[in-house]
Amino acid sequence: MRVFVTGASGFIGSAIVDELIAAGHEVLGLARSDAAAAALVAAGAHVHHGSLEDLDSLRSGAEASDAVIHTAFIHDFSKWAENCELDRHVIEILGAVLAGSDRPLIVTSGTGVARTPGRATTEDDAPNSPIPRVASEEAAAAVQARGVRVLVVRLPQVHDPLKQGLISYMIEVAREKGVSAYIGDGLNRWPAVHRLDTANLYRLVLEKGSAGARYNAVAEEGVSLRSIAEAIGQRLNVPVVAQSPEEAQEHFGWLAPLVAADVPASSQRTREHLGWYPTGPDLIADLRQPG
Structure with missing residues (x-):
């Protein structure tokens, strides 16, 4: 499968690229710099030049692929709300390309968007937090309603x-x-979850995930x-x-x-559905x- 990965040279994305290539997938990685492009080439991925602000690059990357894994996010907490709204827009752009095609769009969110006092949050818990990061799952639900095969991975502290x-x-x-x-x-x-266990989960979601499902990447x-x-x-x-x-x-x-x-947060449903068993430190x- 040819997979377009945003954030492909980042902390989590680079591990996902390695995981996908090792499993026999072809990766088209979004790169905004020469250094990022060089890292992708070294990993065995194809380079797609662009950025989250370059909407045409996002469209063309999605159009050229069988699936999209969206992990890129601008971690500037002085502009957190604005960056979360940018993420909403990016998901809408990617979804518009994939609508009606059955090509999966894997969206990244956080376990903190759903909070359930007195127990661990599960995959069934809908977003209910006032934090701006809920924009990602709101956008995922919106594009799903327009015929996109969306899957959501919720991240804890990845380490x-x-x-x-x-x-x-x-x-x-x-x-x-x-x-x-x-x-x-x-x-x-x-x-929390180890970085390499996170990458393994994204691959399993790509290969075995159910449309509309949420998956919690939680080891602890x-x-x-x-x-x-x-x-x-x-x-x-x-x-x-x-x-x-x-x-x-x-x-x-x-x-x-x-x-x-x-x-x-719990990952019991994720483990049962995908056979995901985190093993990292x-x-x-x-x-x-x-x-």
């Missing part, structure tokens, strides 16, 4: 020893402030923020402290509401690696 999703920002703050912090008792939880349902802060403290050799919500706002800035969130093991 390896070098990067750990939002936790990478926590590490930056701890390095800058000289202290690793959590809020209150620190028993609120974030789900919930890792406490206290244990995360302690691992960061050990990694950086800085003190670990509990903070009040007011102190945390000063310490973390825009990240504070997320550090306070309790958002465990857990989050705390990766955080304990020097970095």
Whole structure:
């Protein structure tokens, strides 16, 4: 299958490219720079020059492919709402090309878009969070209604020893402030998954997924923020402290509401449906690696 991958040279996308090629698929990777193009060529993928802002490049990439995996996202949190709306528009553009063709469009979302106090979020839980990231799933539902074969992958904190999703920002703050912090008792939880397990899931969704389904890329349902802060403290050799919500706002800035969130998520349905069994190192093991 010829698969158009956006974000193909990124942290998650590059692992997906390797996974797809190893499984015998042909990859057309979106590249916005010469460095990204060179990385794709080295991986054995075909290069498609363009970007999220270049709508014609998105259209032509989708038109030339049997499937689309959309992982690209601009991680500039100073413009988070605008970037989420751009993602909505990108999904609409890709969907317009694929409508009525039965060619799959795999959309990337986050487990935090659905929150269910008192239990882990499941694949059946519809988006209900006020965070701007819900735009991706709203767009997925809109293009599905227009005849697109849409599948959604929800990501938790995706990690390896070098990067750990939002936790990478926590590490930056701890390095800058000289202290690793959590809020209150620190028993609120974030789900997590290793980068390579994530790539394996995208391939399984491509090959075996059901139209309209959501899949949770979750290996660990919930890792406490206290244990995360302690691992960061050990990694950086800085003190670990509990903070009040007011102190945390000063310490973390825009990240504070997320550090306070309790958002465990389950992948039971995903595992049963696709036969996905994550095997990578857990989050705390990766955080304990020097970095």
